[in-house]
Amino acid sequence: xxxxxxxxxxxxxxxxxxxxxxxxxxxxxxxxxxxxxxxxxxxxxxxxxxxxxxxxxxxxxxxxxxxxxxxxxxxxxxxxxxxxxxxxxxxxxxxxxxxxxxxxxxxxxxxxxxxxxxxxxxxxxxxxxxxxxxxxxxxxxxxxxxxxxxxxxxxxxxxxxxxxxxxxxxxxxxxxxxxxxxxxxxxxxxxxxxxxxxxxxxxxxxxxxxxxxxxxxxxxxxxxxxxxxxxxxxxxxxxxxxxxxxxxxxxxxxxxxxxx
Numbered sequence: 199x200x201x202x203x204x205x206x207x208x209x210x211x212x213x214x215x216x217x218x219x220x221x222x223x224x225x226x227x228x229x230x231x232x233x234x235x236x237x238x239x240x241x242x243x244x245x246x247x248x249x250x251x252x253x254x255x256x257x258x259x260x261x262x263x264x265x266x267x268x269x270x271x272x273x274x275x276x277x278x279x280x281x282x283x284x285x286x287x288x289x290x291x292x293x294x295x296x297x298x299x300x301x302x303x304x305x306x307x308x309x310x311x312x313x314x315x316x317x318x319x320x321x322x323x324x325x326x327x328x329x330x331x332x333x334x335x336x337x338x339x340x341x342x343x344x345x346x347x348x349x350x351x352x353x354x355x356x357x358x359x360x361x362x363x364x365x366x367x368x369x370x371x372x373x374x375x376x377x378x379x380x381x382x383x384x385x386x387x388x389x390x391x392x393x394x395x396x397x398x399x400x401x402x403x404x405x406x407x408x409x410x411x412x413x414x415x416x417x418x419x420x421x422x423x424x425x426x427x428x429x430x431x432x433x434x435x436x437x438x439x440x441x442x443x444x445x446x447x448x449x450x451x452x453x454x455x456x457x458x
Contacts, residue, residue: 246377312337320347364413368421371428381429397419 223424232242243256255263295308307322317337324330334343343349345356370376377386379395387395398419 291401361413364417366417367419368424371421371424378425378428381432384425384429394418394422396425 217437234258242253242258245254246252253264255271305324307320307324309320309322311320319337321333323332331345332343332347334347334349335341336343336349338427339349341349341352341354343356346354346356352448373380386393391399398411398414401409440446
């Protein structure tokens with residue numbers, strides 16, 4: 199029998215902590231009973247109210263159940279969950295993990311907000327001076343907002359975005375050993391393949407929607423822009439040479455006409 203009701207000591211300490219800290223002392227004494235299970239089964243330790251309704255179970259496998267119909271290692275049903283380091287809960291939510299009260303300085307919070315399908319998951323950093331930084335996932339639309347609580351698209355960023363990794367710049371175009379194709383070769387590729395040589399060819403997913411590697415696309419566009427400026431410089435140099443040759447020819451023609 200002792201083996202039957204053996205439970206994880208850490209889970210038992212956690213349960214007792216919740217009972218002693220979260221429940222008022224008088225309610226615990228008058229209306230709540232904590233005991234080992236009366237019969238053989240999955241429940242090893244039970245906390246119930248005066249009517250015999252289970253409030254919390256510690257199962258024999260170490261799982262903790264709060265509320266009815268558990269389905270996870272720790273499941274809380276029929277109420278809100280708050281893990282708060284200090285201060286007050288910032289708002290009524292289904293889930294809250296909060297480091298401290300905003301009034302104490304800077305608070306980092308993870309919580310759900312809204313109701314039903316319109317519930318959003320929010321990660322927020324708030325400061326007592328009113329400054330707020332937020333990452334929000336809208337449960338209705340699936341839109342993600344960074345720096346905004348009302349994202350207007352799949353990803354809505356209010357601020358500067360930095361990308362790291364991969365080849366992001368195309369300054370190799372100006373290197374002496376860079377093999378720059380001629381304008382004619384560049385034009386032939388462009389018209390034959392229907393895209394610029396440095397820009398990735400259009401791709402689609404299994405649903406026919408276009409997909410893109412943003413870093414590769416930006417680098418390709420930048421490479422083509424820099425090559426275009428090299429071509430412009432080459433054409434400008436050729437134009438100057440042609441203009442100089444034209445001026446020289448005009449001068450010779452003028453001299454010939456004057457000598458007649």
